[in-house]
Structures are given as C-alpha cells and as structure tokens.
Amino acid sequence: MIDVVIIGIGNTYRSDDGVGHAAAEALMGMVSDAEVLLLDGEPTRLVDAWAGRRLAIVLDAVRGGDPPGTVYRVEVGTDPLPAEFPHLSSHSAGLESAVALGRALDRNPGGLVVYGIEPADLSDGHGLSKAVELALPGLIHQVAEEVRSLCA
Amino acid sequence: MTHKAKPSRTLATSELARVEGEGAMRVEIRHGRVDEVQLNIYEPPRFFEGFLRGRRYSEPPDITARICGICPVAYQMSACRAIEDALGLQVNGQLRELRRLLYCGEWIESHVLHIHFLHLPDFFGLDSAVDLAGINRPAVERALALKKIGNELIELIGGRAIHPINVRVGGFYKVPTRRELVAFRPKLEHAREMAAEVVELVGGLDFPELEVEHEMVALRHPREYAILDGRITSDGGLDITEQEYPEHFVEEHVEHSTALHSQIRARGTYLVGPLARYRLNSDRLTTVAADAAGAVGLTSDCRNPFRSIVVRAVETLDVIEVGLAIVDAYDEPDRPHLEATIGAGTGHGATEAPRGLLYHRYTLSDDGVIADAVIIPPTSQNQAAIEDDLARYVQANIGLDDEDLRKGAEVTIRNHDPCISCATHFLDLTVVRT
Numbered sequence: 001m002i003d004v005v006i007i008g009i010g011n012t013y014r015s016d017d018g019v020g021h022a023a024a025e026a027l028m029g030m031v032s033d034a035e036v037l038l039l040d041g042e043p044t045r046l047v048d049a050w051a052g053r054r055l056a057i058v059l060d061a062v063r064g065g066d067p068p069g070t071v072y073r074v075e076v077g078t079d080p081l082p083a084e085f086p087h088l089s090s091h092s093a094g095l096e097s098a099v100a101l102g103r104a105l106d107r108n109p110g111g112l113v114v115y116g117i118e119p120a121d122l123s124d125g126h127g128l129s130k131a132v133e134l135a136l137p138g139l140i141h142q143v144a145e146e147v148r149s150l151c152a
Numbered sequence: 153m154t155h156k157a158k159p160s161r162t163l164a165t166s167e168l169a170r171v172e173g174e175g176a177m178r179v180e181i182r183h184g185r186v187d188e189v190q191l192n193i194y195e196p197p198r199f200f201e202g203f204l205r206g207r208r209y210s211e212p213p214d215i216t217a218r219i220c221g222i223c224p225v226a227y228q229m230s231a232c233r234a235i236e237d238a239l240g241l242q243v244n245g246q247l248r249e250l251r252r253l254l255y256c257g258e259w260i261e262s263h264v265l266h267i268h269f270l271h272l273p274d275f276f277g278l279d280s281a282v283d284l285a286g287i288n289r290p291a292v293e294r295a296l297a298l299k300k301i302g303n304e305l306i307e308l309i310g311g312r313a314i315h316p317i318n319v320r321v322g323g324f325y326k327v328p329t330r331r332e333l334v335a336f337r338p339k340l341e342h343a344r345e346m347a348a349e350v351v352e353l354v355g356g357l358d359f360p361e362l363e364v365e366h367e368m369v370a371l372r373h374p375r376e377y378a379i380l381d382g383r384i385t386s387d388g389g390l391d392i393t394e395q396e397y398p399e400h401f402v403e404e405h406v407e408h409s410t411a412l413h414s415q416i417r418a419r420g421t422y423l424v425g426p427l428a429r430y431r432l433n434s435d436r437l438t439t440v441a442a443d444a445a446g447a448v449g450l451t452s453d454c455r456n457p458f459r460s461i462v463v464r465a466v467e468t469l470d471v472i473e474v475g476l477a478i479v480d481a482y483d484e485p486d487r488p489h490l491e492a493t494i495g496a497g498t499g500h501g502a503t504e505a506p507r508g509l510l511y512h513r514y515t516l517s518d519d520g521v522i523a524d525a526v527i528i529p530p531t532s533q534n535q536a537a538i539e540d541d542l543a544r545y546v547q548a549n550i551g552l553d554d555e556d557l558r559k560g561a562e563v564t565i566r567n568h569d570p571c572i573s574c575a576t577h578f579l580d581l582t583v584v585r586t
Contacts, residue, residue, distance in 0.1 A: 013199070013218050040221030040314055044265065044296060045303075097280065104285040105293065124199035 003054035004034040004147055005109070009041040009095075010060055016068075016119030016132045019139075020059040023115075026140045033151035046098035051107035055150065057143060058095065061132075062116025069135035070118040071142065075111070115143055177561060178582045179546055186550070189543045191535065191565070197527045204525040209235050209494065209516050210321055216512070216527065217315045222265065225258040225306065226505030227512075227527075228319045229380060234512040235321050237394070238499025239492040246485040247323040248380065253333075253478045254309040254316070255379050255503070256471040260302030260343065262506035263464040266569045267354060268295035271461045274563045275357045291353060294346050298468075301343040305475065308336060323489030333479045340476050347469040348444055354465045355448025359458045366421050366537045368428035371504050377429070377436040377470055379504045385432055388419065394500040397511055401528075406536050413536035414528060421536040424508030425568060426463035427454065438477075441470035457541065457567035464506075464569075494520040505530050507569045531570045538568050554583050 008024025010017040021038050028036045034057075039045050041060070050056035062072045076099065095114070102108035117139055120129035128136070180188040197219045204212055212231035217224035229251060236243060243251070268291065269281040278284055285292040303313045308328060310316025318325050369390065371382035384400075385391050392400055403412045406421065416422050434452040437445065445466045450459065496518040502511045508530030515524040545564045549557060 100282045104282045
C-alpha cells in the first residue's frame with residue numbers, strides 16, 4: 001500500500017465546494033508517491049481511505065473568514081483527539097466524525113493534514129469562482145511539494 | 153466544505169450546507185397545542201432539474217448521480233429507466249441482472265450505514281457510532297466490513313464507488329466477466345454471515361411503542377422484492393404503472409406546514425421506504441431473509457418506524473442473497489448496452505432507493521435534448537409523513553424543555569432515514585410558545 005494518501009472531498013455541484021476534487025484531480029498526474037482519491041466526506045469512507053497510512057492529506061473548501069482564495073494548512077493530530085475539534089454531538093458527519101471514529105477503532109493515519117481554500121460561493125452550480133480558480137495552482141503546488149519532500 | 157473558525161484553529165464540517173440543505177425545524181405551540189410544524193430537511197433537487205434541461209439524453213445518469221453521495225446508483229437507475237422509457241428501450245436479461253446487482257451493493261452500503269452509524273446509537277441513548285464502538289466495538293467493526301463489501305460490489309459493476317461511471321442509458325460501458333463475479337462470491341458469502349448477525353442484533357432491541365397510520369407506497373414486482381422496477385402500489389389499494397405517477401401524486405399544502413408536500417391525490421400523506429416495502433412485499437423475500445425476519449418476530453403488519461431498523465437489516469440480508477443468485481446465474485452478455493433510437497417522447501422511471509421510491513421523468517425533443525426533467529426523491533415524498541410524526545411527538549411531549557424536545561425530534565426523523573447529513577445530530581429547533 002502506498003503510505004501517503006491525498007483525499008479530495010466536496011461536491012462539484014456546489015460551486016467552490018468542488019475545489020477539493022479539482023485539486024485532487026490535478027494532483028493525480030503530478031505525485032507518483034501518493035494515492036489520490038475523490039470522496040464526498042462521508043466519515044466511514046474517509047476512515048477506510050486513510051486507515052494504515054503514514055500520512056493523509058485532505059483537500060476541501062475551508063471557511064475561516066479570510067478573503068476568498070486564501071489557502072489554509074492545518075495539521076490535525078489524531079491521538080488524542082485534538083481539543084480544537086468540536087464535540088461530536090454537534091457534528092456527526094464529516095471530518096471530525098471520521099477522526100473520532102478512526103481513533104475509536106485504531107484506524108487513523110500516522111499524520112493528518114487538511115489543506116483548504118476559502119470559498120467565495122457555495123451555491124448550487126458547477127464550476128469554481130474566479131478567486132478560487134486563481135488560488136488553485138498555489139494549493140496544488142504546495143501539496144505536491146509537501147508530498148515530494150516527504151517522499152524524497 | 154469545512155469551517156475554520158478564528159482565532160483558534162477549529163474545524164467543523166458543514167455537511168448540511170454541502171449536500172442537502174438546512175436541517176431546521178420550527179414548531180409553533182398555541183395554548184398548549186401544536187399549531188404548526190415546519191421541517192427543512194431536504195432541498196429537492198430543483199437545481200439539477202434546471203441544469204439538465206438542454207442537455208443530451210445520455211447525461212442524466214452521470215449528472216444525477218451527484219445529487220446524493222450515499223445513493224448515486226438509485227439516481228442513475230431511475231434516470232436510465234425514465235430515459236429508456238422515453239426512447240422505447242427495454243433493458244432485460246443479464247443487463248437487467250447486473251443493474252440489480254449494482255443496486256444490491258448500494259442497498260448494503262446505505263442500509264449498513266444507517267443502521268449502525270445513525271439509528272442504532274439512538275437505541276442505546278448514545279450520541280454516535282463512536283460511542284457505540286465504546287460499548288460494542290465488534291458491531292461497529294462488522295458494520296465497516298459489511299459496508300466495505302457493498303462498496304466493492306458497486307466498484308466492481310459501477311467502476312467507481314462514489315459516483316459510478318460505468319452506467320449508461322441502455323446498460324453499461326463495460327460488463328464484468330463471469331470470472332470477476334465468481335471471484336467476488338466469497339465476499340458476498342462473508343457478507344451474508346455478517347448480515348444475519350446484524351438481523352439478530354437489531355431484532356433484539358427494545359422498541360418504543362409507536363404506530364404510524366400513513367398510507368404506505370412501494371414498488372411491487374411479480375417475483376422479486378422490488379428494487380429496480382415494478383408497479384407502484386400501496387396498502388390503500390393503489391396499483392399503477394410508473395407512467396401513471398403524475399396522475400396520482402401531487403404537491404399540495406398540508407394542514408400543519410407551510411411547505412408544499414407530495415400527496416396521493418385526494419387521499420393525502422403517504423410513506424415510502426423500508427416499512428412500506430416490507431408491508432407490501434414481505435412475501436417476495438428470499439427464504440434466508442424471510443426466515444431471519446420470522447426468527448426476530450418481524451411481521452408484515454409492522455407500522456412502527458422504530459422497527460424500520462430491523463427491516464433494513466432483513467433487506468440487507470435479502471439483497472446479499474439475491475446478489476449471490478445473480479452471480480451464480482451470470483452469463484456475460486454479448487453487448488454491454490443496447491443502442492437507443494433517438495426520438496421525442498416523455499419517459500418515467502421509478503426505482504426503490506434505499507430510503508424509498510425515487511421517481512424521475514424526462515421529456516426529450518426529437519434530437520435527444522432534454523426539454524423537461526422532474527426528480528422526486530423519497531425524502532421529499534416522506535416530508536409530510538415525517539412532519540406528521542413530529543407533530544404527534546411534540547404534542548405528546550409538550551412539557552419537555554427545548555433541548556430534550558430537539559433530541560426526541562431527531563430520533564423521530566432518523567426513523568425514516570432521510571438523507572445522510574440530515575439524519576445525524578443536526579436539528580436547529582425553534583419553538584414558539586404562545
């Protein structure tokens with residue numbers, strides 16, 4: 001098994017929520033040292049995708065309040081569950097559920113990094129906003145470099 | 153979509169915003185009586201209906217698969233069957249069997265997810281499957297293993313698990329070899345063992361007393377526990393073809409809500425999904441599934457939505473048994489798909505998505521371009537029934553504080569397995585008491 005996995009999550013019919021898939025698709029041809037997957041963010045699929053890996057890099061639209069197109073990089077420790085994750089009772093679906101489930105079943109990766117882009121538009125629609133489109137190459141480059149430096 | 157709040161690096165996913173609209177419920181109580189319940193749990197796929205207009209007849213299977221990450225196959229199958237109906241194309245024989253097998257994979261995946269990760273924690277008073285793993289880790293491990301087999305079955309036939317890419321109008325782009333299907337058999341056998349254990353587990357739960365009175369609607373097939381096709385029937389005597397759907401179902405206002413609801417014309421609220429299917433089709437189950445249902449006392453007159461967890465488990469076992477039979481009888485078809493002759497027409501397609509009847513209708517112009525598209529998913533058909541259950545629940549528990557009321561309301565909704573993001577802990581409850 002390739003021990004690095006890059007997972008693009010999101011919905012390509014919700015405008016900028018498709019950025020995770022767009023970035024992952026671009027990375028498919030660029031990084032030979034990592035497996036690249038496109039998922040919808042459903043927790044058990046995330047757990048299946050990253051179980052046993054040395055590193056999982058998750059790509060998603062991330063809303064942090066900075067201008068659209070801002071790239072975020074967040075390292076998520078997996079054991080114990082990071083204090084910054086909200087308690088599961090308020091959000092059972094998604095990334096933090098996957099981390100909690102992986103932890104309960106000893107199926108989290110050695111490291112988990114979330115890369116995201118601040119979206120401008122999450123309404124129904126196909127295609128990225130200008131701001132996100134412009135920032136996408138930078139995100140792709142940053143992820144590719146991180147994988148290359150890790151696998152060098 | 154993930155939220156990152158400042159200044160700490162907090163992440164919180166907004167799965168609700170991503171896929172299915174907002175999870176909000178508003179209750180108005182006047183003089184101690186529930187006056188209005190409004191639930192926003194599902195955004196009908198209006199965007200997709202508009203997006204499809206002007207596109208080629210060949211595009212809906214791929215595009216509508218994106219509506220739901222959990223049941224893409226259901227959208228593909230209803231879309232294909234509706235377009236084939238418009239074009240006068242009949243997909244039978246081994247191509248039909250492969251479609252059923254693909255659909256079996258989706259039922260396994262979706263049902264196992266709902267049973268263990270959404271519904272079962274409620275029966276133990278737990279918040280999530282993570283907590284469930286704390287008290288019964290083998291059950292959660294088994295669920296992941298079983299769900300994965302469903303996933304792999306979708307990959308085998310559909311080419312990809314999340315949004316299968318191998319489905320097209322008329323059949324498939326590529327069909328599996330007999331050797332490939334036979335090689336999958338041991339996994340299905342293992343799945344059958346695990347599914348039988350799941351029936352035992354959920355059959356032994358304690359079920360709160362609750363009976364719903366809604367008319368129950370499901371497909372019925374002459375020989376099979378209907379998934380892919382059949383007549384649209386109900387326990388109120390409805391028995392129509394898919395083509396007659398628009399004559400019998402209509403969107404109307406209902407008493408306690410301001411939202412439009414799908415209704416049976418001149419009759420009212422109805423329920424689709426596992427309870428309805430089981431009520432109408434339990435005589436079509438495989439022997440293995442029928443015996444397992446009998447052993448845990450599940451009878452065809454069941455109207456308790458809490459027991460839908462048992463129906464899902466029995467249905468999971470049934471589709472695995474059906475899948476094994478399809479694998480055993482598989483004979484690779486000469487052609488992966490039938491060619492359509494393009495022409496103008498309107499077609500209807502209804503199949504049983506894991507959470508109930510999913511109806512599509514397409515009108516094509518003579519050059520094969522989509523002039524009109526209508527998609528009616530199970531969750532929007534169940535909206536009135538769910539609101540009705542909620543109104544009863546709130547009325548019966550009117551003295552509870554808002555937080556306890558919210559928890560109880562979530563359980564009431566989860567019984568009906570609305571789309572994934574809505575079925576988790578989601579509800580933004582507003583109670584107005586005057």
